[in-house]
Amino acid sequence: MLGLFDALGRAVVRLGRFLRPRNLRRIAAWLPLYAPLAARSTRRRLLRYLLVGLSLGAGITVYLCLVASLNGQASGLARRTGEMELPAHVLVFGLAGPGSQPVESLKWVAPAGPYEPFDRWRATTSLGQRWVVGLEPGGRLWSDLGLESGSLPAGGEVLVAGDLAQAAGLGVGDVVVLAGAGSDERVILRVSGTLDDRTGRSALYEEALVVALPTSLEARARLGDRDPRVDALAVWERDPGDLDRLLGRLRELFPAASLWWAGLPAGQAYRTAGGFLSPGRVTCALVFVLAGLGVFNVMLLTLLQRKVQLGVLKALGAEDDEVFLLLLLEGALTALGGTALGLSAGLAAVAWLDKASAVTLALSPSSLLWAVILALASFFAAAWLPATLCRRATAVQLMAGRRLYLNPRSTCAQCGRCGGF
Amino acid sequence: MGDGVWALRRVDLDVAPGEFVLVTGPSGCGKTTLLNLLGGLDRPTRGDILLREVAYSKLDESGLARLRRRELGFVFQFFNLLADLTAEENVALPMRLVGTPRAEIARRTAELLEAVGMAHRARHTPFELSGGEQQRVAVARALANNPAIVLADEPTGNLDSRNGEEVMNLFRRFNRERGQAFVVVSHDPGFSAYADKVVRMQDGEIVATTAGGGR
Numbered sequence: 001m002l003g004l005f006d007a008l009g010r011a012v013v014r015l016g017r018f019l020r021p022r023n024l025r026r027i028a029a030w031l032p033l034y035a036p037l038a039a040r041s042t043r044r045r046l047l048r049y050l051l052v053g054l055s056l057g058a059g060i061t062v063y064l065c066l067v068a069s070l071n072g073q074a075s076g077l078a079r080r081t082g083e084m085e086l087p088a089h090v091l092v093f094g095l096a097g098p099g100s101q102p103v104e105s106l107k108w109v110a111p112a113g114p115y116e117p118f119d120r121w122r123a124t125t126s127l128g129q130r131w132v133v134g135l136e137p138g139g140r141l142w143s144d145l146g147l148e149s150g151s152l153p154a155g156g157e158v159l160v161a162g163d164l165a166q167a168a169g170l171g172v173g174d175v176v177v178l179a180g181a182g183s184d185e186r187v188i189l190r191v192s193g194t195l196d197d198r199t200g201r202s203a204l205y206e207e208a209l210v211v212a213l214p215t216s217l218e219a220r221a222r223l224g225d226r227d228p229r230v231d232a233l234a235v236w237e238r239d240p241g242d243l244d245r246l247l248g249r250l251r252e253l254f255p256a257a258s259l260w261w262a263g264l265p266a267g268q269a270y271r272t273a274g275g276f277l278s279p280g281r282v283t284c285a286l287v288f289v290l291a292g293l294g295v296f297n298v299m300l301l302t303l304l305q306r307k308v309q310l311g312v313l314k315a316l317g318a319e320d321d322e323v324f325l326l327l328l329l330e331g332a333l334t335a336l337g338g339t340a341l342g343l344s345a346g347l348a349a350v351a352w353l354d355k356a357s358a359v360t361l362a363l364s365p366s367s368l369l370w371a372v373i374l375a376l377a378s379f380f381a382a383a384w385l386p387a388t389l390c391r392r393a394t395a396v397q398l399m400a401g402r403r404l405y406l407n408p409r410s411t412c413a414q415c416g417r418c419g420g421f
Numbered sequence: 422m423g424d425g426v427w428a429l430r431r432v433d434l435d436v437a438p439g440e441f442v443l444v445t446g447p448s449g450c451g452k453t454t455l456l457n458l459l460g461g462l463d464r465p466t467r468g469d470i471l472l473r474e475v476a477y478s479k480l481d482e483s484g485l486a487r488l489r490r491r492e493l494g495f496v497f498q499f500f501n502l503l504a505d506l507t508a509e510e511n512v513a514l515p516m517r518l519v520g521t522p523r524a525e526i527a528r529r530t531a532e533l534l535e536a537v538g539m540a541h542r543a544r545h546t547p548f549e550l551s552g553g554e555q556q557r558v559a560v561a562r563a564l565a566n567n568p569a570i571v572l573a574d575e576p577t578g579n580l581d582s583r584n585g586e587e588v589m590n591l592f593r594r595f596n597r598e599r600g601q602a603f604v605v606v607s608h609d610p611g612f613s614a615y616a617d618k619v620v621r622m623q624d625g626e627i628v629a630t631t632a633g634g635g636r
Contacts, residue, residue, distance in 0.1 A: 017548045033517050036437070060523055136515050312501040316562075317490025317518050395462045 004067050023321075030322055038329035051298045052331060053338030056375045059291025061349055066284040066363035068350040111237025119216040123209075123223070126177040127160075127168055131208040134216020145210065150193020158189035159210040163192045164230060176209060182221040187219045285374055292378035296385065299331055303386040304404070304421060310390050311398025324391035328383055335379040339372055346371065389421055429465070434473030435469055436570065441593065443633060445610050446622035451581045452606040455622070459604060460493055460572050461485040473569060481519040492519050494601075496573035500555035502547040508558045509543040510533060511531045515565040532562035537591060547566040553584030558592050569594075577607065589615050 003349045017023075042049050060341045083143070108220035118141060135142045137152075145152065150172040158176050165171070178187040195210060222308070310323055318326075336377055347363070354361040389404040397404065430450045438444055454555050456465040458470060461477055470477040472492055480488060488497075494515075502511045509530050510535040516526045534540045547555055556576060563571050573592065577585030591603075593615045596603050605612070613619040615632030 029520075037505070044505050122536075269622050308499075308501065309503055312497070312503065314486070315460065315489065315495050317486050318484045362588075396457050 002204040015137070016071050028342070029327055034322065034326045034329055038333060040283060041326075042330050042333050043300060048298055048302050049330070049334040052125070052295050052379075053334045053341060055291045055294030055298070056335055056338035056379060057342035058294075059288050059378065060103050060339060060371045060375050061346040062287045063284050063374065064343075064346030064363060064367065065349055065353060065361070066287070067367045067370075068354075068363045070284070075332050086372075119220070120214055121216070121220060123219075124179045125209065126175075126179075127164060127170075127209070130164075132216055132219065133210045133215040135210060137212045146196035148196040151190070153192040153211050153215070155212060155213070155215055156189060157192035157202055157215070159193050160191055161209075162194045162196055163205050164207045169195075178219055178223060182409055183224055185222050187222055187226065189215070189219075214306060218251065233254060288374045288378040291375070293384040295331070295335075295379055297380035299327075299383045300386045300421065303327060303390055304354075307390075307393075307398045307401050307404075311393075311395045311400075314395035314398065320391045327387040328380070330389075331379060331383040336381075337382075339375045342375060343368065343371065386421075423523050427625050429447060429458070431603075432468075432627055433628065434620060436604060437603055438569070438604050439485045439596065440602050440619045441596045441615060442620060443601070443605045443613050443616035443618070444604060444620045444622060444626070445557070445608060445613070448608065452608075452622055452623040454605065454625075456572050456574050456606050459570075460495060461489055470527075482510075486604070490515065490559050491566055492569045494568040494571040495568070496556070496563045496571065496576045498575035499576040500547070500552065500559045500579070502555055502562070502634055504547050507546055508539060508550065511547070511558055512561045512565055515562060519566055523558070529565065530561075533564060536595075537561045553587065554582055556580060556584065556588050557591065560588065562593075564595060564601070567599070572602060573603065574607040575606055577609065577612070585609075586633040 007397075023290070048164065068198075072132045106130075118136060119132075119141075121132050123130055123132045125132075133292070135145075142152065145159065148175055150159070159166075160170055172191055172193055174191045176189045176191060178189065188208070196206075258302065294363050313323060314320070350361050385406070389399065389406060392406065393402075422423065433450075434442075434454060434455075444455060446452055454463065456463055459472075461480070464477070472488065475488065477485065477488075502508075503514065512530045512533055513526045516529065516595075521529075531543075536544050537560055538601065539554060539557050539561065542550060542554060542558075547558075550558065556579075560576075571592070574590050576592075581590065589612055592603050592605060595601060605616070610619075613631075616636035619629075619631045619633045620627055621629040621631070
């Protein structure tokens, strides 16, 4: 493993050296000569290079379908949350109960916005069966509450939807009673104000009773008709200065709950890698290893069959790096074509699968970007070895059609039992 | 090193500007190795090669590549034209490698193809040319950058006798007209009539250096 990291480190250093301004100027000077040569060569080996393009294209298509299916799970969650008709930029997750999702699945929707804890449950009240919504005081949803009259509810207080209050003849200071399903327990809440129904968040607030989160949890516990246990709480993208206070409060309120926030190592890793580290995406990315193997085979075959030609080019005065560039350029032309093909095919496949199957598929711009990056990276990784073999071989070795070794002066090359390339 | 296998040993060869040297000898005597060394395609384990006071040993791989571009021309037994390019593009390639202006490339390419009698086949690819025609294009390519020395490895080895004679006549003509030195490797001693100097090799050593016919 250390050897692998060592090799990777050296490759990065070498790449850095290769991309020095002086070298880039040299490459820019070579391009007018070698780009047409590469294009000509690609055209003459169209079928073979088409295979390179198709390998990458197929890789991208499969990758996009897999990622879209993973994203689909996320959009499924978002859709379920959306049914609550919350403001689109706020995704809420928190309390245990029917329909709640495991907190791990949140990472798929993490880029969508911040989270805050909330509670929503069905209760038998003096106003009939109603939703009781418990909000985090000072939270985003709390601040967005449109008051028609009165004030936001403190502990033991309740905010009633405007139409409901009017129909029931309730005003500030009146009392609403919550009853237990199978007990004589009662919770009495005083009306602190009414909610403006025209705020448009009807599904969450319509005919609901809005209370502070601690009041909601306490009421559930006392009435005993719902399990008030909190499994997990996710806090996302909070003001860092505010986070400690919030975490402390949540720990106090929900001692049994596991607490997730952006500062957790998993969250940090997720942020740093932009989701790449998640096992699902890594699995998807493995598709490109297979695509890369396809590219590698075709490139190697194509280059090895042209040993003599490349040797002649060197004999005529082409430098080793120039030959290397020529070979990479040849492959890159088809890799770009294959990438475009793969993106088109992938988008079409995702759109079709989304319509034709029960699975929800969704693509984000970052998925497309990753597909392009991974496809090009797998191409360069796959084309690097064949191109390096030709770069390191001497003109005489190439023209004589001798077997090629990555390090022509190594003992392995002297031994030759492995057969080389 | 004493017990090792020597491809060449105690080789001391001077090629004067404008000289036509024929290197002959049996198969495996080291002719091609000598040519590869002169062309900077291989490096000697000992000794050095000097071209216009420039020692090959002082040059790195890039330096040798630049030297080959500007100072050396190559003609191979199997012609080795680049299959993806037409005859004129093959001739133009060495000039493009040194960055000659396009107009100059076009002029000199036409002139060289005319000189080797291949102007009418300029747009043909190597697959569409006969062996003799390919070799004539290869000669034009070798002369593209006005090299100080042209190295030819068995240039007639894959041609019939008539085409072989034609190629040798071309060499001699360019040698006289342009004053470029030629080192031609051939197992056929009959070509000594074209040379100013004939070098005979055996078992990696130069065993005789004689004057050629110089015709």
